[in-house]
Amino acid sequence: MGKKNKQFVEEITPMEVDFAQWYTDVILKTDLVDYSPVKGFMAIKPYGYAIWENIQQYMDKRFKETGHKNCYFPLLIPESLLQKEAEHVEGFAPEVAWVTHGGKEELAERLCVRPTSETIICEMYSKWLKSYRDLPFLYNQWCSVVRWEKSTRPFLRTSEFLWQEGHTLHETYEEAQEETLRMLDIYKETAEEVLAMPVVTGQKSEKEKFAGAYATYTMEALMHDGKALQAGTSHNLGKHFTEAFDIAYSDRDGELKNPYHTSWGVSTRLIGGLIMVHGDNRGLVLPPRVAPTQAVIVPIASHKEGVLDKAMEIFSDLKQEIRMELDDRENYSPGWKFNEWEMKGVPVRIEIGPKDIEKGQAVLCRRDTLEKEVVQLDNLKERVQLLLDDIHNNLLYSAKTMRDEKTYYVKNLEEMKELMSTKPGFVKAMWCEERSCEENIKEDTGVTVRCIPFEQEHLGETCAFCGKPAEKVAYFAKAY
Numbered sequence: 037m038g039k040k041n042k043q044f045v046e047e048i049t050p051m052e053v054d055f056a057q058w059y060t061d062v063i064l065k066t067d068l069v070d071y072s073p074v075k076g077f078m079a080i081k082p083y084g085y086a087i088w089e090n091i092q093q094y095m096d097k098r099f100k101e102t103g104h105k106n107c108y109f110p111l112l113i114p115e116s117l118l119q120k121e122a123e124h125v126e127g128f129a130p131e132v133a134w135v136t137h138g139g140k141e142e143l144a145e146r147l148c149v150r151p152t153s154e155t156i157i158c159e160m161y162s163k164w165l166k167s168y169r170d171l172p173f174l175y176n177q178w179c180s181v182v183r184w185e186k187s188t189r190p191f192l193r194t195s196e197f198l199w200q201e202g203h204t205l206h207e208t209y210e211e212a213q214e215e216t217l218r219m220l221d222i223y224k225e226t227a228e229e230v231l232a233m234p235v236v237t238g239q240k241s242e243k244e245k246f247a248g249a250y251a252t253y254t255m256e257a258l259m260h261d262g263k264a265l266q267a268g269t270s271h272n273l274g275k276h277f278t279e280a281f282d283i284a285y286s287d288r289d290g291e292l293k294n295p296y297h298t299s300w301g302v303s304t305r306l307i308g309g310l311i312m313v314h315g316d317n318r319g320l321v322l323p324p325r326v327a328p329t330q331a332v333i334v335p336i337a338s339h340k341e342g343v344l345d346k347a348m349e350i351f352s353d354l355k356q357e358i359r360m361e362l363d364d365r366e367n368y369s370p371g372w373k374f375n376e377w378e379m380k381g382v383p384v385r386i387e388i389g390p391k392d393i394e395k396g397q398a399v400l401c402r403r404d405t406l407e408k409e410v411v412q413l414d415n416l417k418e419r420v421q422l423l424l425d426d427i428h429n430n431l432l433y434s435a436k437t438m439r440d441e442k443t444y445y446v447k448n449l450e451e452m453k454e455l456m457s458t459k460p461g462f463v464k465a466m467w468c469e470e471r472s473c474e475e476n477i478k479e480d481t482g483v484t485v486r487c488i489p490f491e492q493e494h495l496g497e498t499c500a501f502c503g504k505p506a507e508k509v510a511y512f513a514k515a516y
Contacts, residue, residue, distance in 0.1 A: 046065055048061045048062060048065060048317060048318070048319055048379070049061050050317045051260060051261070051315075051316075051317060055260070055261040056189075058315075058317070059189070059308075059311065059312060059315075060189075060190075062311060062315055062319050062320060063084075063190050063191070063311065065319065065379065066083065066319055066320050066379055066380050066381070067081050067082075067083045067084070067380075068080070068081060068083055068084030068087075068190075068191075068307070069081060069084050069190045069191070071190075074195075075188065075195070076184070076185055076188035076194055076195030076196070077194065077195055077196050078190045078191075078194050078196075080198075080304070083328055083380070084307065086328035087307050087310075087322070087326055087327075087328060088198060088304055088307060090230075090325070090326045090327075090328070091226065091230065091231070091306055091307075091326060092178065092200070094226060094230050094325075095200065095222070095226055095302070096178075096200075098222050098225070098226070099176050099200075099202070099222070102174075102218065102222070103174050104174040104175065104176050104202060104204075105174065105175055105176070106175075106176055106177060106178065107175050107176075107177055108177050108179065109150075109153050109156050109157050109160065109177055109179075110150075110156055111149060111150055111179075112135060112147040112148070112149060112150070113147060113148050113149075113150055113153075113155055113156045114145050114146075114147055115134075115145055115146045115147070115148060116145060117155040117156060117159055118132075118148060118155055120155065120280045120281060121154070121155065121248050121276060121277055121280045121281075123247050123248045123276070126247065127246075127247025127248070128151045128152070128183070128247065130184075131151055131183035131184050131185065132148045132149070132151055132183075132184065133148065133149040133182045133184050133195075134146045134147070134148055134149075135147040135148070135149065149181075149182040150179075150181050150182065151181055151182060151183045152181055152201065152299075152301075153177065153179075153181075153201055153203070154203065154248065154273070154277055154299060155277075155281075157175075157203045158203075158277045158278065158280070158281035158283060158297075159281060161173060161203075161205060161278075161281070161283050162281050162282050162283045162284075165205065165283055165284070165285050165295065166285060166286065167285055167286050168207055168285055168286065168287050168288055168293075170285065171205055171206060171207050171285065171295060172204055172205055172206045172207070172211065172215075173203075173204055173205040173295075174202075174204050174215075175202065175203055175204065176200055176201070176202040176203075177200065177201055177203075178198075178199075178200045179198075179199070179200075179201070180196050180197065180198050180199070181196070181197065181199060181201075182195060182196045183195060183197075189308075189516075190308070191304055191305055191307045191308030191311070192265070192305060192308040192516050193305075193516065194304075197303045197304050197305065198303060198304045199301050199302060199303035199304065200301060200302065200303075201299060201300070201301040202219060202298070202299060202300045202301065203297070203298070203299050204297070204298045204299075205278070205283070205295040205296070205297055206295055206296045206297075206298070207287075207293075207295060207296070208296065209272075209274070209296050211296065212272055212273075212274075212296035212297065212298050213272055215298045216251075216253060216270045216271065216272040216298045216300070217253065217270070219270045219298070219300040220237060220253045220254075220255065220268070220270040220300070223235075223255055223267070223268035223270070223300075223302055224237055224255050226302070226306075227255060227257065227267055227268070227306070227309075228432060229325070230323065230325045230326050231306060231309070231310045231313075231323055231325075231326055232310075232313075232314065232323040232325075232428050232429075232431035232432040232435060233257050233267070233306075233309055233310055233313050233314075233323075233432075233435060234257065234432060234435050234436045234439055235255035235256060235257050235267055236255070236256045236257075236462070236486070236487060236489055236511055237253065237254070237255045237256075237487070237489065237490055238253065238254065238256075238487035238488050238489035238490050238511070239251060239252070239253050239254075239487060239488045239490075240252040240253065240254050240269070240485075240487060240488075241469065241471075241474055241485045241488070241510075242469075242471060243471050243474050243475070243485070244484065244485060245271075246269065246271045246273075246299075248273060248276045248277060249271040249272065249273050249274075249276070250271075250272045250273060250274035250276065251271070251272045252269055252270075252271045252272075253269065253270045253271070253272075253487075254266055254267075254268070254269045254270075254486070254487050255267050255268050255269075256462075256486045256487055256511065256513075257309050257313060257439075258313075258438070258439045258442060258443075258461060258462055258513070259309070259312035259313060259516070260312055260313065260315070260438070261312070261460070262442050262459065262460030262461040262513075262514075263460065263513065263514050263515055263516055264462065264486050264511075264513035264514070264515040264516070265305070265308070265309045265312070265515065265516050266305075266486070266515065266516075267302065267305065267306060267309050268300075268301070268302035268306075269300065269301065270298070270299075270300035271298060271299050271300065272296075272298055273296075273297040273298060273299060274296060274297065275294045275295075275296060275297065276297070277297050278294040278295050278296070278297050279294050283295060283297075308516075310322070310323065310326065313435050313438075314381075314404075314431055314435065315381070318375075318378050318379055319378065319379030319380065319381060320379065320380055320381025321381050321403055321404055321431070322380075322381035322382065322383060322403070323383075323427075323428055323431050324383040324384075324424035324425075324427050324428050325424075325428060327359065327381065327382060327383055328359065329359055329360065329361045329380075329382045330358050330359040330360070330382070330383055330384065330420075330424055331354065331358055331359075331360055331361075331382065331383065331384040331385070331386055331420055331424075332360070332361040332362075332363055332377050332382050332384075332385055332386065333347050333350055333351055333360070333361070333362045333363065333386045333388065334363050334370055334373050334374065334377070334385060334386070334387050334388075335347040335362075335363075335364060335370075335388060335389065336370050336387055336388065336389030336390075336392075337389050337390055338364060338366070339366075340389075340390050342390070342393060343388070343389060343390060343393065344364060346388060346393050347362055347364065347388055348362065350386065350388065350398070350413070350416065353417060354416070354417055354420065357417070357421070358417075358420060358421065358424070361382075363377070370387070374401075378403060378406075381403060382403060383402065383403050383404070383423075383424055383427050384400055384401070384402055384403070384420055384423055384424065384427070385400070385401040385403070386398050386399070386400055386416070386420070387399040387400075387401065396412055396413050396414070397410050397411060397412050397413060398410075398411055398413060398416055399411075400419065400420065400423065402423060402426075402427055403427070404427050404430050404431055404434075405430070439461075439462065441461075442459070442460070442461025442462060443461055443462040443463075443464065444461060444462070444463050444464070445463075445464050445465065445495060446463050446464075446465050446500055447465070447496075447500050448500055448501070449477070449480060449481070449500070449501050452465070452477075452481055452483065452500075452501075452512065453480070453481055456481055456482070456483060456514065460513070460514055461513065462486070462511050462512070462513050463483070463511070463512040463513065464493070464495065464509055464510070464511055464512075465495070465499075465500035465501070465509065465510065465512065466495050466496045466497070466498060466499055466500050466506040466508070466509055466510075467485070467488075467499050467500065467501070467506055467508060467509070467510040468498075468499035468501075468502055468504040468505065468506045469488070469506070469507075469508060469510075470499075470502070470504065473499060473501055473502045473504070476501070476502070477501055477512070482514055483512045483513060483514055484512065484513070484514075484515055485510050485511070485512055486510075486511040486512060486513050486515065487510070487511050488508050488509070488510045488511075489509065489510075489511060492508060492509055493509050494509075495509055
């Protein structure tokens with residue numbers, strides 16, 4: 037065997053030494069993405085894209101179950117459309133990429149590459165909506181958007197990313213609000229039931245809300261390094277856009293009315309989140325319900341008679357219900373394969389060799405705890421399926437435990453500063469909800485308001501930071 041086959045998988049920088057380098061090592065060495073010639077634009081490789089497909093398939097099913105339909109809107113948006121909603125264009129102006137030429141000819145009007153699609157969608161909705169009988173509009177699109185970021189990191193913040201954006205229209209404010217919160221609930225369900233990633237849900241502050249929104253709601257996850265990640269948002273846009281874009285319909289009394297509008301989206305940032313919530317110093321730890329490969333069979337002494345045949349038999353049986361791989365590569369040792377599949381985060385490894393076949397058994401190794409167990413072949417499929425559910429539950433429990441251990445209550449700014457410098461995480465505190473106070477906190481600590489959670493606690497009567505009367509608890513953290 038050559039030297040390559042004697043070495044184990046390349047080393048990954050320990051997260052305790054350099055968390056940012058650990059993250060980069062993991063995504064590159066597990067073949068999730070590669071850097072493209074344009075800074076900030078990532079090429080998503082098959083293993084990374086398969087994770088996104090599994091997220092997408094689950095969410096698309098949930099959207100359709102709640103009455104939504106998919107459609108598609110143009111990539112390019114005329115500058116004049118952006119100008120129709122001043123607050124919106126101001127919020128995105130620094131990140132917009134512009135198209136100025138078509139071939140050799142300069143365009144009469146600049147076209148922006150969509151940073152989000154409110155404007156172009158509203159332009160089309162103004163043509164499509166006629167009567168209250170047409171409502172609600174429950175539409176969604178899967179696409180990519182471009183936001184010209186100064187500092188980028190694959191999945192977490194890239195100049196182009198994949199996402200879905202739902203845009204709905206409703207007769208009443210109450211219907212729009214119900215839709216806004218329903219979609220946030222679906223996002224939370226996806227995060228916790230598919231990605232095993234616990235989240236805190238609540239409302240964004242006025243400063244942090246989406247440009248042009250009446251109210252923005254968010255789900256926030258906590259990463260291994262104590263930083264928060266905004267994992268998805270849902271916006272009640274009121275009539276800001278429908279009035280600006282003259283979207284009107286004839287109501288039940290024959291009068292022209294502007295409908296209420298929502299938008300909501302999650303992106304490939306979710307993949308960055310699950311890496312940083314579950315990963316360890318061996319590499320990825322993928323939740324089973326989103327893992328491209330849920331179980332891999334590694335034959336031992338595959339050159340011996342009957343081993344590959346039995347491995348293929350098991351593979352053929354299990355692949356009907358489980359996403360499977362059979363690693364029958366001859367030029368790598370079993371030890372090398374074990375390390376590679378552990379690095380790639382595959383939830384379950386099935387080992388089978390001549391002695392196992394004699395005893396009618398296989399050895400299972402679970403990625404989350406690295407524990408091994410011997411299972412009779414007659415019970416193998418059932419045991420793997422049970423193990424996949426157990427791994428999901430354990431990952432969710434472990435992530436919740438980590439989050440809870442890194443969630444603190446503070447009474448003043450000095451306590452916040454001390455925590456952020458020694459053991460960062462979520463900080464809960466009474467807050468006055470005033471913008472000036474929020475800006476002072478960020479300037480002094482680099483910490484932002486992540487959300488005002490739906491689940492409130494009574495921790496006092498005054499703001500922990502300025503002493504003014506306070507009615508709400510807020511979550512604070514440094515964030516990606």
